[in-house]
Amino acid sequence: MKEGDNVMNGQEYKDFNVLGMNRLKESFFIEEDQIKLASGRPAIQSLSGKWQFFYSQYPETGHDTFYQVDYDTSAWDEMQVPAHWQLNGYGEPHYTNVAYPFAVRPPIIPSENPTGLYKRTFNYDSVTDEIVHLRFEGVDSAFYFWVNGQFVGYGTGSRTASSFDVTNVIQSGANQIAVKVHQFNAQTYLEDQDMWWLSGIFRDVKLVRRPQHHLEDLFVQATLDSDYKEGMLRIESAFNSDQVSLDYTLYNNQQEVVYTRTDVTDCSVVAQIENIAPWTAEMPNLYTLVVQVKDHNRELLETVTQRVGFRTVEIREGLLLINGQRVLFKGVNRHEHDWERGRINSLQTMKDDLILMKRHNINAVRTAHYPSDPRFYALCDELGLYVIDEADIETHGMQHTLGWNKLTNDPAWEAAYVERAKRMVERDKNHPSIIMWSLGNESGYGVNHEAMAHWIRQRDPSRLLHNESESFGLLQETEYEPVKLNDTSDVYSSMYTSHASLEKLGKQSDLAQPHLLCEFVHAMGNGPGGLKEYMDLFYRYPRLQGGFVWEWIDHGLRQETANGEEYIAFGGDFSHEQHDGNFVCDGLLFADRQPSPALSEFKAAAQPLKVTRNPNGRFLLENRYDFSDLAHLAADYTITYQGELLQSGLIDLPHIEPGEIRELSLSIDEEELPEDSFLTIQFKLKEAVEWAERGHEVAFCQFRVGQKSQPHPQSALTVNRQKNEALLVQQTMGQLRVTGEDFDILFNTHTGWLDSLSYRGEEVIAQGPRFNVWRAMTDNDQLPLMKGSGRIGDYWQEKQVHLMEGTLLNVDYQQTDEGVMIEAKHMQAPPGQSWGLDLTTRYTIDANGRIGIDIVGEPFGQNGSESLPKLGMQLYLPDQYETVTWDGLGPAENYPDSQLAARHGRFTRTIDELWTPYAHPQENGNHMGVSQVMLTNQSGISLKIVGKELNFSAHYYTTRMIDHALHPYELVKQSQIELNIDYQQYGLGTNSCGPATQEQYKLKVEPFHYTFTLMMTEEGD
Structure with missing residues (x-):
């Protein structure tokens, strides 16, 4: 069925060949600030706001004639537009990463297909010689609409605009618009992007007034000459009438005229502009083109303005060049997300996001995996970010069902694919920030990609093409040593490529296409690790031109428990049994838009x-x-x-x-x-x-x-022979008690560990230190709802590392001039296993109550774990020791393969502030390179730990509690603080969706030795 057909049967949404009905031809996008009518009337009128709304689980709503003007909707609810109905009490959000939420047999869609009916009244003041268009900027997924009871049109393609001519159905005064939206349509098979399934009118609806004779399309191509010094301006225009002419004036950012031409009737104008200030992400110089549309009497009809940036994008000698210079993309993938509104972002939110990116040295955005809100691109033009604009196509659910290429290589679907490319390109073509068009994401490869590429290259030769789906095949079949160039992409592109494979690609300097990582360093939970090594490769090998972190923001949704406690919901938190858990929480920002530690890490890597x-x-x-x-x-x-x-x-x-x-x-x-x-x-x-x-x-x-040697605090175990001789040592059944002037230490001779430390009658250590090798699993160690998927956490649990326990082999003590010396030998091993660690722990307690702890470990046995999550000691303090001061790396958490953002210094935080609020609780808050850490209560009394290159973390929750919680609200704050004083931690890696921890950051099971000292201090000491 062609776009122009006006016969509607209500079943079009089941037919993938019906792309739309009565939809206007794709053209450039006009915002309110870009158009001014000579009449002085506002050119654009928003219809967003409150609409009447009815929800049905099925397309058969029982309101077949709801679009009629006199139809009674008084009992209907109200719905804000834009909005998703699942976030407003109708149905539920549903998250899947790969799988379709229905049986896969295209083009068949579920008969249970939630449907929303919308209706509202608006006023319009009619004037003669005016054409009126109605523009839907985003509707998920297929919609029909009527004005004043008359059917106007039908649209598909959720993430680009659909415009319709309503001149002949609109009237002066009150008007009524009715819209029917289906959650699923046949083309939903092309919209299987890793995100929540959310429906409704989710972008603005607007009336656009135009004079009877007006500018239908404008395409401004602003490039540089071969020397990159002068501007080459090409303006292509289309009119709806031969009764108009155009006046062009180009202004620089000082509002000086640099080019003008009047009374233009040609569809194409070319000009050369001298002394141009080029556009780049670093220096986003913009010009303003003013287009005056005049009638045959040279009377002004309308004025259209367009921001213009001069830049040239090309591939030369195997490199991607902008204005003749190789660039390095330090980018992010950006889904549209708001933790309360879904895929709806205000203009201010978009601007705040981009400002935050710029502040963190991010210079590029991939609009994963669909065109963004049209206002987003103007902000990128102004602030300076390179954009890969991605078509609204992903068929990931085909991969494990009918095959990657099922739809993409089926010519019957060609029109649907090409139309999505057209609507993206035509809408966004005037933005200098867009340097590449992407043919979609994770869709296999086939003839429909080739058709898309052919159309785009004919329409816009000034930009490059991106298609990771083609590169995927070329790289996989050659084990990352490709010999064939991409046909539908001007660059090689890959996702989550390991450092070793990427280096192999970097060395292939004879390839005529550069390489991008369109997704890398999966920022899920605590991570990513290994960012430094990626950046090192980008700088070492010129053809490796950067990458785009997955992704900008966690897609969690704000919810409340029955007790009113706020939490971040993800897959599985609603009624759907099919879901992908917290895989939707994988951003540099938390869902509430607070930066995660990963954002600072990226800033440091991208300096x-x-x-x-x-x-x-x-x-x-x-x-x-x-x-x-x-x-x-x-x-x-x-x-x-x-x-x-x-x-x-x-x-x-x-x-x-x-x-x-x-x-x-x-x-x-x-x-x-x-x-x-x-x-x-x-x-x-x-x-x-x-x-x-x-x-x-x-x-x-x-x-x-610095070279001047200083006494290390640990050497403070100085000998005061008389005081040490005064230490009182009492041995009872199972207990060794060491008492000094103002302290009391209990050592358990059954377990071989310290039981407690009291200072001036108050308990300071309630238990420990005890040896510990376990950490709460990070998302990169083991996904909480995808256990058994072969990640390192599964391996550790298979080896029962989490069950390692100590068996005391021997304990002995003696009192010397240096104090009380206790030596305990343990076998630390999992039950049912024949491997483990032999530990020798030596304690030296002096008359000042200082406890020197020296731990030596030796592996034993066969078929044991090759690595450990951590090595260290764990102890518990009363919760009033809530202020923590440390000398080491900070202020945010840091780990072996994620410490670029950390700096050495002295930092003070509360225990609460040491907690990193991941949507799924996990290991967090570690600090490396620590020479001393001090926990202080409100009386100014402190427990101080000194050593060299220690790790520490401290929380109100135990490791076991954190490890077993799916959400933070499941954690109950304890009356004790768990303090970890660790020798080392295993790196983070990015194995939630990417490479495992690199070899140099793994904590191997091998001999180790570390020491630290515990001591009490008071304010003023």
């Missing part, structure tokens, strides 16, 4: 500056910008030791072109600095920009400096 130190001690600065020198930055430095500022000053930055390395004018006298001092260099904005304030930190680096 546009790198400082190194050569063997002579000089500091070298590398400019990693693609286009900018460093004139916009200021630099300063500090030198600190154990939280004390020793030196500070400013650094004169040399002029450094992109890619160059110069020496920094910074010299320090290390002989006068204590060893383990830290030099911190910060690079900040000199002036405020649109996305950040003056003084915003763009980059930082740290170096350990």
